Amino acid sequence: MQTTYPQAGYRPKTSRRSSVDFLVIYASVALLTAIALFAVWQFWHTDRVFSGVRVADVPVGGQTRAQAIVRLNEELTPYPVPPISLVYDNQQWLLSSNQIAPQVDLMAAINEAYLIGRQGSFLEKTADQIGAFVGRYNVDPPLTFDEGAVRQQISQIAAELRRPGRAGVQMGSVTLPSQPGLDVDVDATAAQVMSALSAHEVASIPIQTFAVQPPDAATTVNGSPATTAMREPITLREAQSGLSFALDAAVLSTIDPNGDASRINEGALRSLVETWAAQVDIPAQDARLRFNRATGQVEVISPSVIGRSLDVEATINGVKQALTTKITQIALPINAVAPAVDAGNVGALGIRELVASGTTYFRGSSLARIRNIEVAAEKFVGVVIAPGDVFSFNQIVQDVSAANGFEDSAIIWGDQTMVGVGGGVCQVSTTVFRAALNAGFPIVERYNHGYVVSWYGEPGMDATIYTPNVDFRFRNDTDAYLLVQPTVDSVNGVITFDFFGAKPDRQVTIGQPVVTDVKAPEP
Numbered sequence: 001m002q003t004t005y006p007q008a009g010y011r012p013k014t015s016r017r018s019s020v021d022f023l024v025i026y027a028s029v030a031l032l033t034a035i036a037l038f039a040v041w042q043f044w045h046t047d048r049v050f051s052g053v054r055v056a057d058v059p060v061g062g063q064t065r066a067q068a069i070v071r072l073n074e075e076l077t078p079y080p081v082p083p084i085s086l087v088y089d090n091q092q093w094l095l096s097s098n099q100i101a102p103q104v105d106l107m108a109a110i111n112e113a114y115l116i117g118r119q120g121s122f123l124e125k126t127a128d129q130i131g132a133f134v135g136r137y138n139v140d141p142p143l144t145f146d147e148g149a150v151r152q153q154i155s156q157i158a159a160e161l162r163r164p165g166r167a168g169v170q171m172g173s174v175t176l177p178s179q180p181g182l183d184v185d186v187d188a189t190a191a192q193v194m195s196a197l198s199a200h201e202v203a204s205i206p207i208q209t210f211a212v213q214p215p216d217a218a219t220t221v222n223g224s225p226a227t228t229a230m231r232e233p234i235t236l237r238e239a240q241s242g243l244s245f246a247l248d249a250a251v252l253s254t255i256d257p258n259g260d261a262s263r264i265n266e267g268a269l270r271s272l273v274e275t276w277a278a279q280v281d282i283p284a285q286d287a288r289l290r291f292n293r294a295t296g297q298v299e300v301i302s303p304s305v306i307g308r309s310l311d312v313e314a315t316i317n318g319v320k321q322a323l324t325t326k327i328t329q330i331a332l333p334i335n336a337v338a339p340a341v342d343a344g345n346v347g348a349l350g351i352r353e354l355v356a357s358g359t360t361y362f363r364g365s366s367l368a369r370i371r372n373i374e375v376a377a378e379k380f381v382g383v384v385i386a387p388g389d390v391f392s393f394n395q396i397v398q399d400v401s402a403a404n405g406f407e408d409s410a411i412i413w414g415d416q417t418m419v420g421v422g423g424g425v426c427q428v429s430t431t432v433f434r435a436a437l438n439a440g441f442p443i444v445e446r447y448n449h450g451y452v453v454s455w456y457g458e459p460g461m462d463a464t465i466y467t468p469n470v471d472f473r474f475r476n477d478t479d480a481y482l483l484v485q486p487t488v489d490s491v492n493g494v495i496t497f498d499f500f501g502a503k504p505d506r507q508v509t510i511g512q513p514v515v516t517d518v519k520a521p522e523p
Contacts, residue, residue, distance in 0.1 A: 041129075045062075045117075046491055047064050047065075047489070048061075048062055048063060048064055049061050049062065049063055049064075049065070049068060049110070049113050049114050049116070050116055050117040050128075050129050050132045050133070051132065051133055052132040052133040052134065052135050052136075052137070053113045053116050053132045053137050053138075053139070054113075054135070054137065054138040054139070055068070055072055055106070055109045055110065055113050055138070055139045055141060056072070056075075056076055056079075056109070056138075056139070056140060056141055057138060058071065058072055058075045058076065060072070060110070060113055061132065065110045065111070065114055065378075066290060066301065066381070068110050068113070069106055069107060069110055069301050069302070069381070070290075070299070070301050072106045072109075072110070072141075073106065073300075073301060073302055073303065076104065076106070076141075077303060078097070079102050079104045079143075081097040081100060081102055081197070082196075082200060082201055082202045082203070083095075083097075083202055084193060084196055084197065084202070084203045084204075084205065085203075085204050085205070086154070086157060086189070086193075086204075086205050086206075086207050087204055087205070087206055087207065088157075088161060088206065088207040088209070092204075093153075093157050095150070095153055095193070096153065096242075100145055100146060100149050100150060100153075100197070102143050102144070102145050102146075102197075103143070103144045103145070103146070104141050104142075104143055105141055105142040105143075105144075106141050106302075107378050107379075107381065108141065108142050108405065109139045109140070109141035109142065110378075111374065111375065111378055111405070112139050113137070113139045115371075116128055116129075116132050116137050116139075117129035117132055119367075140200070143197070143198070143200070145194060145197045145198075146282060147190060147194060148278055148279040148280070148281070149279070149282070150190050150193050150194060150197075151186055151190045151279050152243060152279040152280060154184065154186050154189050154190055154193070154207075155184075155186055155245065155279070156242070156243070156244050156245075157184065157207065158183070158184035158186060159233075159235065159244060159245070159246035159248075161182060161183075161184055161207070161209070162181070162182065162183050162184065162246070162248055163181045163182040163183075163212070180211045180212060180213060181211070181212030181213075182209055182210075182211065182212060183209065183210055183212050184207055184208065184209055185208040185209060185210055188208040189205065189207050189208045192205045192208075193205055212250075232249075232328050233246045233247055233248040233249065233252070233328065234246070234247040234252070234319065234322050234323075234327075234328050234329075234330065235247075235328060235329055235330075236315065236318065236319075236330050236331070236332040237329070237331070237332055238331065238332040238333075238334045240334075241308070241334060243280060243332060243334065244332065245276050245332065247319065251272070252323075254268050255268050255269045255272070255319075255323075256323055264320060264323065266316070269316055269319060269320075270312070270316060273310075273312050273315045273316055273319075274312060276310060276315070277309070277310040277312055280308065280309070280310040280334060281307075281308065281309050281310060282307045282308050282337075283307045283337065284304070284305060284306055284307030284337045284338060284339040284340070285304060285305035285307070285339060286304055286339045286340050286341035286384060287300055287302060287303055287304035287339065287341045287342065287343035287346065287382075287384070288300070288301050288302035288381065288382025288383070288384075289301065289341070289346060289351070289382045289384055289483050290381075290382055290483075290485065291351065291354075291483055291485055291498075291500040296352070296353075298346045298347070298349065298351050298483070298500075300343045300346060301381070301382050302382060303343045304339040304341060304342050304343040304344075305339065306336055306337065306338060306339065307336070307337035307338075307339070308334055308335065308336060308337060309334070309335050309337050310332070310333070310334055310335075311333040311334070311335055314333040315332065315333055318330045318331065318333065340384075340386055341384045341386075341481070349384070349480065349481035349483075350479065350480030350481055350501065350502050351384075351480060351481055351482075351483050351500050351501050351502075352480075352500075352501075352502060353500065353501070353502065353503055354498060354499070354500055354503075355439050355478075355482065355499040355500060355501045355502070355503050355504075356435050356436075356438040356439030356440075356498075356499050356508075357435055357438065357496055357497065357498045357499070358431045358432065358433065358434025358435030358436070358437070358438055358496065358497045359431065359434065359494065359495070359496045359497075360427060360430055360431045360434065360455065360456065360457070360494075360495055361455065361493055361494055361495075362424070362427050362455050362493045362494075362495065363492060363493025363494075364493065365424065365427075365455070365493065368407040368408060368423070368424075369423050369424035369427075370424070370490050370493075371406075371407050371424075372406050372407055372422055372423060372424035372425055373424045373425070373427050373428055373488060373490075373495060374488055374490060375404075375405045375406055376397055376400075376406075376422075376424070376425045376428040377428050377486040377488045377495060378486075379396055379397050379398070380396055380397075380428075380432070380484050380486050380497070381484075381485070381486060382483070382484075382485075383396055383483075383484040384481050384482065384483050384484070385476045385481065385482040385484070386476070386481055387476055387478060387479050387480060387481065388475070388476065388477070389475070389476055390444055390473050390474070390475050390476075391432075391436075391473060391474050391475070391476065391482075391484075392471055392472075392473050393429050393432060393463075393465050393471055393472040393473070394465060394467045394468055394471040394472075395471075397425065397428075397465075397467065398467070399467060399468075400421060400422035400425055400467050401421055401422075402421055406421050406422040406425070407421070407422075407423075408421055408423070425465065426449065426456075426462070426463070426464050426465060427455060427456075427495060428486075428495065429463045429464065429465045429472045430456050430461070430462045430463050430464075431486075431495050431496070431497045432463070432472065432484075432497050433446060433461075433462070433463035433472055433474075434461065434497070435497040435498070435499050436474040436499075437461075437508075437510065438508060438510075439499055439504070439508065440504065440506050440508040441474040441475060441476065441477060442474060442475045442477055443473075443474050444473040444474055444475055445471050445472060445473040446463050446472050446473075446474075447463065447464050447465075447470055447472075448460065448462055448463070448464060449462050449464045458512075458513050459513045459515060460513045461513075476501075477504070478501055478502055478504050479502065480501045480502035481501060482499055482500070482501040483499070483500040483501060484497065484498075484499060485497070485498045485499075485500060486498075
């Protein structure tokens with residue numbers, strides 16, 4: 001019997017195939033698992049901000065935009081403003097953040113946060129999503145500050161520092177020399193404060209001043225150099241807010257040049273008081289609301305803010321009285337302006353059920369058009385219409401421009417299609433029109449497009465707008481407030497506007513369109 005041994009270096013081929021097969025299977029399973037996890041990740045974030053994204057250092061990842069706005073309002077109300085002080089010589093004044101009243105566009109920040117991981121190529125989107133997950137993205141919300149309130153605080157300080165120039169006076173054999181005065185450059189100081197606020201930085205800003213030359217005795221009105229320079233200022237002050245204005249000798253000389261209260265230059269006085277009003281007035285802000293379908297309750301997503309207004313006529317009369325009676329301290333009449341929708345009174349608004357809905361479809365739209373639809377729709381989140389009031393689309397959407405986040409896309413201009421800023425906004429106005437039509441609200445103003453567009457469905461069911469002239473308006477003819485609640489599904493190309501309030505006792509029927517005067521397209 002002959003025994004055969006395997007040759008040296010021999011390796012069974014089956015063993016090599018088994019290793020390769022195992023690696024292929026392992027890699028395939030790993031790849032499929034990764035694809036599945038990626039798909040689940042994308043699906044879970046369909047209408048949510050990608051995980052890891054923050055707005056003003058507040059985590060909003062994994063939340064819908066509605067959830068995120070509620071959290072941001074809780075965390076950032078009032079919005080933190082870095083301390084800013086004004087200094088002159090050894091004196092220091094800390095600006096009041098309450099009076100500066102920063103306006104924070106949290107919705108714009110949420111929209112920017114939502115777009116992280118959703119723009120660009122597939123690789124760019126994936127890279128951004130990974131960057132968000134590791135905490136690379138923190139969105140700073142756009143801030144606007146009330147420059148009038150800033151100038152008002154500087155003006156109050158100026159009233160303390162201001163020194164009118166004094167002319168030289170001859171008193172017998174004694175000559176009192178002229179003295180230069182001091183005034184504050186409110187414009188230059190306010191510009192530095194606004195710059196520091198925009199940078200969101202702690203700052204100590206020197207007050208900008210300039211010398212005031214003394215009046216020339218030879219050219220002083222009525223030859224009385226001492227009279228105007230030595231008049232006592234009149235101060236107007238409102239105790240609760242601390243706001244104040246002063247009429248110094250130089251200003252009084254323009255309002256009451258002869259020192260005769262019966263011959264006041266009322267035009268100059270009114271112009272001055274209206275300038276004060278521009279600095280004092282702050283419009284009230286209505287609360288933004290959301291209807292929770294699960295609980296049937298109205299929730300506040302953005303609080304209301306009480307405004308203020310200077311009573312111009314009362315101020316003018318107060319100054320006149322002060323000039324007549326020679327008093328130097330009078331009250332500054334400031335009135336509180338209540339918001340039309342008070343966050344503390346939402347239960348009394350009568351919002352209890354779905355009144356009507358409107359839905360349109362935009363699947364197949366360009367990314368720019370989808371973006372415009374999202375930007376426009378977000379402006380209507382939580383809008384409330386009082387009983388009897390007229391809803392104006394343009395008043396809410398405001399300026400459709402690149403500065404407000406809108407992009408270039410196809411628009412209908414007359415009977416032509418061209419590229420312009422805000423293409424797709426009419427998808428939103430059309431959807432609002434559908435909801436108003438389905439509810440039976442009286443349509444106050446509405447225009448159709450120059451030709452039928454497939455996205456808007458049947459003829460006669462669209463509503464075009466073009467700010468500021470071409471608007472869509474309807475009247476809330478119910479006895480309850482009406483809450484507007486938009487929903488945009490950008491993935492499936494669906495936009496819906498829900499109206500919540502008190503459903504009116506009426507039936508709404510919509511007939512079929514009647515098409516007449518059909519024109520063939522030009523060759």
